[in-house]
Amino acid sequence: MFIYSLVFGIVNWFLSLISLMIFVFIFLIFIEIIHEQRSKDASILLILNTCFSAFLTSLIIIIMISSNLFHKFRLIHINICSICGLLYDIFECSIYYSYCLHAFYRLIRVIYYNKRNLLSYNLYKLLILIQWLLIILLILPTYFLKWYIHLPTEKHCLIPYTNIIGSFYLILFLYLIPLFTIIMIYILITNHIRSPTIIRIQERQRNLRDLTAIKRIIVCVLMLIILRFPTIIFVIFDFINGDLNYLTCPIIGFVTAICLILIGILTILATNKIKKNLLKHLNHPSTQIHPTHN
Template sequence: MNSSTQYITNLIIDYSIIGFSSTGILISISMLTFILYHIIKNKIKSIRIALLLTGNMYFALLLFFILIIDTYTYTLEGHIYGNIFTNNTKLCRVRAYFLTTVICALFYSNTLQAIYRFCRIIFYMKKTFQSFQIHIIIIVIQWIICFIVISPALFLNRFEYLPDDYHCQIPYGNFQTIILYGIIIYIIPLTITIGCYIFTLRKMHNENNRFRQIITQIQRFIIQREMNILFRLCILLGFMITFFIPSTIIFLINQFTGYLPWWSSQIRWLSYVLSMICVTIILAFISPHIRNLWINSTGFRKLFPKNKTAPAVIKIN
């Protein structure tokens, strides 16, 4: 590919990433405003906790899009002005550190929702797990952990400046670091989320008769709903990870052949941004508390009348 075509392609991708990220910021701010309003207004503890955990994920999405725009503003300048522009500074590496930390927090915020649903089903008698204040503390701990686990990459200078892309990131050639943080950021939350669902499913199946004796009809309805949400969270996490497949393929090609396409970093971040844009939309649809609040606060509630009683027959096996 000649330099002119490469130049135009880079600009198209840069503007696309910035444009999509701007859209993501607008969606995230809108959802956070909606969630914050209903957290303050709503008095039902379970709904407030569910909104809080969803809001935590939208907050991570908002930070992700902001940092992407910040990063790609420099990348765009570099692609326009060429070699006379440089971003090879300590701040560049710190920016990459924050971006990686936010991606880590995004995956773990989804896992927190799965753990909450798991506790709502398995430990439904434990009032401790229904505390709004405790979940605020858990969210703070989650962010602290994410900052801590990513910090070695910053202090050990694993974030490197890419002169062709004008920003810092962990290069594809750093095999050990990429594998390590791939496990920390993606594999661990995926394992926990799917583990919560499988464990809950098996426990309910094995103790189905005992459950029927000790729980009420309304509790069965709640358990069925929580199981559905837990399953959707697994699907959402799997969906998020599928958009990281292009990066994985490029990484494997680089490891086995030593070849790294000039567009590898561009495609990587474009796929990330597209993934997160989809998440901002899908998350609202798979979260029944948000969907119900939206229906109840608009004219659509006439089309979807609210049931005041649980269904007469509910299967939990």
């Protein structure tokens, strides 16, 4: 039992470190992009928000796993331990809600494209702030309800899956609401594009690109949710037995780390600006920045 937990802990720690490094790499690429363009792009801001959420999730996972592996990092005090569990849920929840902002941005570009104030950079700065405040308000009650406990098989605190009310609360706000919101936006955009209204060819092409972006967001969110299905088996098993299986948390940690790595990789593959910047460095490995000519 101890050997399995130790092996999973080491693997999960390194996987989380890899995801952390991927997001640091993305941040560095975007710093160069912003430096070269010197323009305020709302889409870049939204991508950075998602990556920042995933970065913080990776960081808190490393801290929590370190509590298992290294004695000096052990989160013995229940309040500190519970706060770390709370931060983990807040950061993970912010990933899914950040995709809702992506979908909203695409909705505005397709249906309300003539309202330029709804595409402004400052508006999305405000919306990101509201997103974080909303998530904190939604998840914070779980801390005051004392749902976070020292897991019997781990040295950190989370809401145990044997807590049915707590688990349902997280599933509702963490997965169901964001997924439902994104799917509804996708339906609105699809209906608008298929409507008989006369749309110029350029606008239709732009709308199709935005629809493709929404599809990618849905695929990404669905993939992140589907990857969690194996954990449902352990959750059901824990509920039936009324006890937490010693493999539940390590496997959930493994799946979460894989999801974070996939978020980073998909962000790189789905963002043309990152790919172009990366290809530029591969073709010109020199550290010198070459100015672009319009």
